[in-house]
Amino acid sequence: MNSDDLVMAFFPCIYFCENNNLFFTGKHINLSGHTKDFVEREIIKRAEQRHYLYVLLVKLFNVCTNRGLRLIVENPYSTEHFLYNNFPYEPKVIDRDRRRRGDYYKKPTQFFYHNCEPTHGETYTTPKMLKRVTSATPGIRQGICSEERSLISPDYARNFICDFIIGKTQVHSQLQFEF
Amino acid sequence: MQVNVGRQQDYVRRLSKRKRTLASYTCRPSITDIVVTNKTKEKMEIKGKVHCLFEQSGTFKKEFKKLGYDAEDYDIQDNFGETDHVVDLFSHIETAYAGGVQRYLTT
Numbered sequence: 001m002n003s004d005d006l007v008m009a010f011f012p013c014i015y016f017c018e019n020n021n022l023f024f025t026g027k028h029i030n031l032s033g034h035t036k037d038f039v040e041r042e043i044i045k046r047a048e049q050r051h052y053l054y055v056l057l058v059k060l061f062n063v064c065t066n067r068g069l070r071l072i073v074e075n076p077y078s079t080e081h082f083l084y085n086n087f088p089y090e091p092k093v094i095d096r097d098r099r100r101r102g103d104y105y106k107k108p109t110q111f112f113y114h115n116c117e118p119t120h121g122e123t124y125t126t127p128k129m130l131k132r133v134t135s136a137t138p139g140i141r142q143g144i145c146s147e148e149r150s151l152i153s154p155d156y157a158r159n160f161i162c163d164f165i166i167g168k169t170q171v172h173s174q175l176q177f178e179f
Numbered sequence: 180m181q182v183n184v185g186r187q188q189d190y191v192r193r194l195s196k197r198k199r200t201l202a203s204y205t206c207r208p209s210i211t212d213i214v215v216t217n218k219t220k221e222k223m224e225i226k227g228k229v230h231c232l233f234e235q236s237g238t239f240k241k242e243f244k245k246l247g248y249d250a251e252d253y254d255i256q257d258n259f260g261e262t263d264h265v266v267d268l269f270s271h272i273e274t275a276y277a278g279g280v281q282r283y284l285t286t
Contacts, residue, residue, distance in 0.1 A: 004227030010235045056269060059276040070223075094214040116223055120215045152235050157242040164215070166246070167222035 003068040006116070006165075010074045011057055015050035018080030050082065061089065061114055070116040072165070077110035093118050093164050100124050101163070102155030104131040111164070119167030123159040232268055237261050 001007065022028045024043055031039045057073070064071040075083060077094050091110035098107050102125035111118070162168040229243045229250040236252040237259065243250035251263040 001230060002227060004225070005230060006223070006225050006227075007230045007232065008236070008239060009232040010239075011233060056272055060272050063272065063275045090216070092216050096213065100213075117221075118215055119222060152238045154238055154242060157239045158245070161239070161242055161246060165223055166225070168246070 001067075001069055003070070003115075005069065007064065007069055007071045008074070009060065009071065011060070012053060013075045015046065015053050016082040017076055018078050020046065020050065020082065021080055054082070054086070057083075058088070064114050068115060071112075071114040072116070073112040073114070075110055075112075077108040081110075083110075089114065095160075098156055099127050099130065101159040102127050103153045104129055104151060118164045121163030121167060121169060123163050123170045125155050125159055127153065127155065 019028070023031070023046055026039045026043065031042060034042075060073075061071065063069070075081070077091065077096070078084070089112050092113040093111040094108070095101070095111075096106075096108045098105060098109060101123060104127055159170070162170050225248055227249075229240070229248050231237070231240045231243070231250060231252040233254060234256075236254060240250045240252040240263075252261075253264040253266055253268055254262045255265065255267055255269075256262070257265045
């Protein structure tokens with residue numbers, strides 16, 4: 001890899017999302033019916049897993065800083081997200097409603113840009129189908145995100161690349177009426 | 180001078196209603212739907228490859244290829260049989276950070 005390339009990382013978010021806050025209070029449904037000893041050990045395990053992934057993410061940024069690599073990292077967005085107040089970088093693009101650009105889910109998402117800057121386009125596409133995160137099939141086991149829930153539609157991918165990475169105006173971009 | 184609060188409130192209410200009516204005619208979505216900071220008009224030139232890492236990278240890889248860019252994806256799993264490089268990205272990042280020579284995350 002060199003500085004002419006672009007690295008786009010959909011970094012694992014399973015331990016950063018807001019439902020982890022419920023886990024750390026010991027009130028998550030996965031911990032119900034277990035002994036206190038079990039709950040405390042699970043919390044320790046999850047805290048270590050989250051710490052590992054967090055350090056790994058910072059290391060990824062550090063590698064790109066030292067080698068001049070352009071990096072875009074995607075992660076879900078909310079004020080309860082672990083990276084909201086615990087990360088040395090701020091997201092440069094926050095998409096609060098992915099359905100506007102053709103994705104299946106609303107799923108607020110943040111994108112961190114490193115050694116590069118986002119463009120801004122307005123390509124809006126009606127999604128081919130709408131889904132709800134709560135209706136998605138669950139992950140195969142605890143700690144693994146549901147595959148269906150992680151799905152990104154090709155329409156959204158294309159619109160995002162054109163609007164926020166390469167700055168390309170697409171033929172079907174919706175006209176804006178000015179008053 | 181006495182201020183007629185009732186008439187002022189009526190005026191503000193009518194003004195808000197007028198703005199809402201105008202807003203419904205525009206095709207511009209709510210300004211809070213997307214937040215972009217430091218946006219630039221310069222288009223990003225990707226002369227090299229696009230490397231898509233982790234899960235769901237395949238979708239973006241295909242779209243980059245359709246747009247004419249050379250793209251590859253990397254993941255530890257190959258659920259759909261389309262991953263270009265099935266590698267342990269975690270260990271590659273660790274090695275690159277430690278300054279080691281790995282195939283993917285080094286210059």
